Amino acid sequence: MASASTRHNIIEIADDLFYRGGFEATSFADIAVKAGISRGNFYYYFKTKDEILDAVIDRRLQRTRAMLDGWEAQAPKPRERIVAFIELLIANRAPIMAHGCPVGTLCAELAKLDHVHQERAAEIFGLFAHWLEKQFRVLGADEAAREWALHVLAWSQGVASLATAFKDEEFIRREVADIAGWLDGRIASLSN
Amino acid sequence: MASASTRHNIIEIADDLFYRGGFEATSFADIAVKAGISRGNFYYYFKTKDEILDAVIDRRLQRTRAMLDGWEAQAPKPRERIVAFIELLIANRAPIMAHGCPVGTLCAELAKLDHVHQERAAEIFGLFAHWLEKQFRVLGADEAAREWALHVLAWSQGVASLATAFKDEEFIRREVADIAGWLDGRIASLSN
DNA sequence: GCATTATTTGGACAATTGTCCTAATCATGC
DNA sequence: GCATGATTAGGACAATTGTCCAAATAATGC
Numbered sequence: 113m114a115s116a117s118t119r120h121n122i123i124e125i126a127d128d129l130f131y132r133g134g135f136e137a138t139s140f141a142d143i144a145v146k147a148g149i150s151r152g153n154f155y156y157y158f159k160t161k162d163e164i165l166d167a168v169i170d171r172r173l174q175r176t177r178a179m180l181d182g183w184e185a186q187a188p189k190p191r192e193r194i195v196a197f198i199e200l201l202i203a204n205r206a207p208i209m210a211h212g213c214p215v216g217t218l219c220a221e222l223a224k225l226d227h228v229h230q231e232r233a234a235e236i237f238g239l240f241a242h243w244l245e246k247q248f249r250v251l252g253a254d255e256a257a258r259e260w261a262l263h264v265l266a267w268s269q270g271v272a273s274l275a276t277a278f279k280d281e282e283f284i285r286r287e288v289a290d291i292a293g294w295l296d297g298r299i300a301s302l303s304n
Numbered sequence: 305m306a307s308a309s310t311r312h313n314i315i316e317i318a319d320d321l322f323y324r325g326g327f328e329a330t331s332f333a334d335i336a337v338k339a340g341i342s343r344g345n346f347y348y349y350f351k352t353k354d355e356i357l358d359a360v361i362d363r364r365l366q367r368t369r370a371m372l373d374g375w376e377a378q379a380p381k382p383r384e385r386i387v388a389f390i391e392l393l394i395a396n397r398a399p400i401m402a403h404g405c406p407v408g409t410l411c412a413e414l415a416k417l418d419h420v421h422q423e424r425a426a427e428i429f430g431l432f433a434h435w436l437e438k439q440f441r442v443l444g445a446d447e448a449a450r451e452w453a454l455h456v457l458a459w460s461q462g463v464a465s466l467a468t469a470f471k472d473e474e475f476i477r478r479e480v481a482d483i484a485g486w487l488d489g490r491i492a493s494l495s496n
Numbered sequence: 497g498c499a500t501t502a503t504t505t506g507g508a509c510a511a512t513t514g515t516c517c518t519a520a521t522c523a524t525g526c
Numbered sequence: 527g528c529a530t531g532a533t534t535a536g537g538a539c540a541a542t543t544g545t546c547c548a549a550a551t552a553a554t555g556c
Binding site: 132133134136137210211212216217219220221223224225233234237259262263265266267268269270271273274276277278283286287290 | 324325326328329402403404408409411412413415416417425426429451454455457458459460461462463465466468469470475478479482
Binding site: 159161 | 543544546547
């Protein structure tokens with residue numbers, strides 16, 4: 113059945129184009145050309161632009177869950193799991209310096225457009241927040257777990273934001289090391 | 305001379321609309337309607353959309369300089385000056401939760417558009433970074449001044465980013481208090 | 497091999513985009 | 527009060543937007 117794979121391919125292309133150029137600036141035509149289908153065929157799968165956005169957000173939610181599950185499977189200790197999250201900044205430094213964080217920039221754009229899918233996009237942040245909170249809870253941080261999770265998330269967002277503006281790779285590495293240092297400080301404070 | 309005030313008015317309206325809706329999503333027509341002038345008259349002042357963006361960035365640079373100068377004039381101590389910067393997040397919490405940080409979101413959008421004025425927009429960040437660095441230097445942080453300045457800037461950016469996504473005012477207040485706490489810790493570490 | 501879907505195509509559509517021009521109106525100096 | 531230049535109005539323009547449709551083609555079940 114060609115339908116499922118064609119649909120999947122459209123979502124994949126749209127996801128990439130939305131990330132690299134933004135949702136509003138990416139047109140039906142852009143996606144169709146890159147996906148190698150006619151604009152008419154496009155309409156067969158998605159009636160409106162918002163429907164594609166919805167599918168792209170779904171895909172990102174799904175891939176985020178898979179990534180978080182992967183980290184849990186690969187690293188047994190919460191500290192290493194959290195470090196894996198932080199080091200995303202280094203692993204993705206090139207696209208981040210070019211186009212920012214995929215989650216943060218999408219949320220920011222949808223906020224400006226006052227878009228209905230604004231909250232669904234924020235759910236991706238929610239996944240990270242909840243996952244980080246879980247790791248901190250395993251570490252023994254009870255009341256502070258939620259706050260620490262949001263703090264790590266915010267910190268990494270800030271690093272991505274400045275990295276996009278200044279294109280400074282050294283800055284990313286330094287801040288990632290600082291976050292890791294902060295993390296170890298928190299962990300040490302728990303054993304008292 | 306009507307020319308100067310009309311031109312100034314256009315820039316002011318464009319600045320606001322670019323912030324609230326984004327550069328790409330704001331049209332000539334939007335600005336003209338809101339400014340109460342005809343689209344034809346618009347062209348008399350600005351030939352291209354990039355020219356308006358250029359003027360808006362100029363205006364933001366100028367207002368940022370004025371704000372930073374104001375803080376220096378009002379607060380004699382560097383600590384209070386830096387706190388004034390951090391508390392921008394609280395003072396502007398409503399628009400930040402609705403449309404993000406004006407500087408961060410503009411830089412992110414221009415990065416995605418691969419726009420020529422990308423670096424000029426990043427200059428606004430540069431003003432904040434340089435000013436913060438100066439304050440830390442007065443405090444006695446020599447080699448660390450630049451790093452600390454970028455750290456505070458990134459931190460506040462991250463808070464703005466998550467605040468836009470989650471619309472969580474309590475989170476903003478908590479993080480601002482944390483930044484102030486971190487700042488006092490740095491200051492204390494300097495007197496050793 | 498025929499009938500019925502599923503899929504794809506190319507283009508129509510009204511609206512909007514940034515850009516540009518001409519003609520009218522205004523203000524000012526003399 | 528007239529001439530000159532500054533300012534404004536309104537619309538033309540080609541291109542592009544998201545949306546939608548009818549007809550052609552491909553795939554499938556019987």
